[in-house]
Amino acid sequence: MNQCSPIRATGDRCRATALPNRPQCFAHDPENRERATEARRKGGGA
């Protein structure tokens, strides 16, 4: 399995495993981030 590609400002690589067919983990995948933002908006966490 791949490792998430983003490297943090500290120089550490994200330790999460990348999603299948994706270079990033769930947290760093742009699509998921968009979806999460939308869910947050709809869910009304604030």
Ligand SMILES: [Zn+2]
């Ligand atoms: Zn990641």
